[in-house]
Amino acid sequence: MDNDSKKSSKKDKKLTMTQQQYKQFAKSKEPPRPVLKNCARAFFVGGFICLIGQLLMEMFVHWFKFTEKTASNPTVAVLILISVILTCFGVYDKIAQWAGAGTSVPVTGFANSMCSAALEHKSEGLVLGVGGNMFKLAGSVIVFGTVAAFFIGIIHFLFGAGWK
């Protein structure tokens, strides 16, 4: 009995013995996720999107007189636009099922999360539906990024680390 309870994780403390055994049994019957295949796909699609980003950066620097520092702004905006268009045509989610993190990790994923939420809640009106739900998925990213930046700023301030 004791050996079995040692095997269970902390998360399962609230479950009974039978439930824990069932959980392990169900886990063994679960078709495994194709991790390697998914990682390979994510690598290629994600790398490709970053490549497109690099091409856009070069284009903005050489043709539109942006500097290397400021070129990332229009680059990100263009990628977001492409992402929004693909989402509107119902294509983005199909690509994403194949590419996994390859489409969700780049800024395209951020744009897709906002656009898909906005589209979905159109039926509830522009104010409550679109306006009220647009950040449903993207909100956590913005909140945690901001809070993290705040604490890092405080740490820099306290330890006078200066910055460059």
Add this chain to the structure above:
Amino acid sequence: MLKGHQSWEFRNRPVILGTATAVGPEEGRGPLGDEFDIVHGDTLLEQKSWEQAEKMLLEEAAKLAIEKAGLTKERIHFYIGGDLMNQIISNSFAARTLGIPYIGVFGACSTSMESLALAAQLVDAGFAKYAVAATCSHNSSAEKQFRYPTEYGSQKPPTAQYTVTGAGAAVVSRDGDGPVVTRATIGRIVDMGIKDPFNMGAAMAPAAVDTIEAHLRDFAIQPEFYDLIVTGDLAKVGHAIAVDLFAKHNVPIERTKFDDCGLMVYDLNKQPVQAGGSGCACSAVVAYSHLMRKLRAGELKRILVVATGALLSPLSYQQGETIPCIAHAVAIESGVNAS
């Protein structure tokens, strides 16, 4: 008539006078495509939202079932229905259109048999002459409410299931010709600690097994009493788990045909449905079209339909709760050569 601890025996043999099913394009492309009464070419049905489209499907199925039973909606005494939407709005609004005294139930994906059992019981006990049991679900409205916006690019794991877009309705009557509802077993909540809403099959399998075992126990019968025992939507993962659980509990389920509606409604090799079908409509559209046809033709004599439901909410999941599940079983016999 109460039988055993949690089962009913319908001694007056209420008849399923008519059934109807309405589905979306993906279901039309499945193996049972030509068995459905209405197959739509898109999932919006010219409505303004997924939720309104779902309500339309339900109204279509209910109206057609009543028509096929040779009745009008004014003659139906009670309408019992439920769906996945918050506050079961699809059914409330359909009931408004139908104008039939309405009993709303929530059983998630077990609603089809929950409502059929209640309708049969009302008729058998003489509390209604005609009763309608109906349910519906819609892939997009379910994704919107329970998971992610439909255009969101998240990768679904292989254990995920695809909610059936469809509606199924049955008219139960005291007399007439048709398959007969003979028994029902009301399930208990079974929660085995599964938390993953993308693996409903594993969460629901124990509930299905619990209800089937209760049914066999209450009626003192063995699995081979039925030509077919079919679960609602355990799909690939849950069905395999259920088979193993029966073996562990020494229930000889292999003596009969044991199948699952979630595996019957789609072709898992050709359609993008991961582990198989789910949703209230999954068991309803398969039972009220394909299985009814086989019963009427005498190809199946006695079947047990066990609809399975996962009673979680998006909030309960976010609060770290596990998924409580339930299964309701209804035994239907062929009207041909009444046994």
Add this chain to the structure above:
Amino acid sequence: MIFLWAFLIGGAICVLGQILIDVARLTPAHTMSTLVVIGAVADGLGLYDPLIKFAGAGVTVPITSFGNALVHGALAELERHGFIGIITGIFEVTSAGISAAIIFSFLAAVIFRPRG
């Protein structure tokens, strides 16, 4: 050369995301939040800017760069205006991305419907 590194490093960050999703079983929201915080911490440690010089879009396109931009803004204002700069500067650099996402998503919702 930068093109090759953009592809490789960008791909690698996506693989990290995929591992968080498939192995650590985090939801997409948890995964993205984690990556943003990693980006923020990396910039706090002064590691992100050298990466940008080396891999270009490979690190400015993934969501980690959002964390980097937030910290950049905060620290730049901290230098210029002291303590209060931490709060006033956070969104300075990132406004292009957020504004574009809001505006385009809103216009999309006005014109298009979801396809299910």
